[in-house]
Amino acid sequence: MKLSSRTEYAVRAMAELAEMHGGDPVPLRGIAERQDIPEKYLEQLFRQLRKAGLIRGVRGAQGGYSLTREPRDVTVGDIMRAVDGPIAVCSCAAEGEGDDECERKSHCAAHPVWARLQSGIVSILDSTTLYDMLAETPAHDIQGNRGGGS
Amino acid sequence: MKLSSRTEYAVRAMAELAEMHGGDPVPLRGIAERQDIPEKYLEQLFRQLRKAGLIRGVRGAQGGYSLTREPRDVTVGDIMRAVDGPIAVCSCAAEGEGDDECERKSHCAAHPVWARLQSGIVSILDSTTLYDMLAETPAHDIQGNRGGGS
DNA sequence: GGATATCATACTGATTCAGTCGGAATTACC
């Protein structure tokens, strides 16, 4: 029941990209330094985020990374799935399909609990966007993204 | 974000003890066989459950394990904490105390999400009891619970 | 006393995880 460091790092880094959204691409090195994440490791994560279509990389000098979508359209669940694969509290209650392994044991008393846990987790992760994250972080009143929440 | 096998095993085994609650102590071996759990491994888990005060062991022939409390007074969270320690999605959002490590980084955009996730998980785990588990398992209209048996 | 159990500790093998290395390809700027 613990988050991987991949997820922790990726979410923090994505939050920073969201902050800078709309401006120039942000070089990975700076993100790694500010967030205190090993640079090469973050590079690996960014590759996965890119393959998942969440970010775009611009090569060469003055290059860097930027979001492909609006911060309000990227959820924490999206990020987690990109770097850690499908969310699954156990093989019995994976998202996607094919829980054939446990289906036959339909008399398993634990199954309903895990299913409830799984859907609770997924619903929290999928209902929080990068925009939400920035909005609830006090230290950030970002230029550009104001507008009236409430 | 995955359950340990300790938790999966322990919860299944405890559900079986709950089923037999009120009768004779149940030997570990039978539980292990019926639930398809390595016996010696389960023994290890039962020791932790015992130290946590959730079950009682009766030694010797005709011995076995039984619940110390009513099934309605034992939650899945209790079981999980007994075998896996405190529930914590990350060091920033552990239950108990001392999150000094991340407290200084109070500008961390991810923190509120993890806190929400943590409390969502805990609330599901702590609101489901063994009694609930049996009640929602269709295949069980248990015969064992009316005393006589043998 | 012997069979049946729980109780206790220590060990091991495998898998996963976090992080690293070395280098190739691309682009801005001079």
Next chain:
DNA sequence: GGTAATTCCGACTGAATCAGTATGATATCC
């Protein structure tokens, strides 16, 4: 065109955690 900046890529490694085993001691019923 050269150089520095920067993304892109695959493979590798060391460490930690996890799942499961081995061995034996202690208690209790018959």
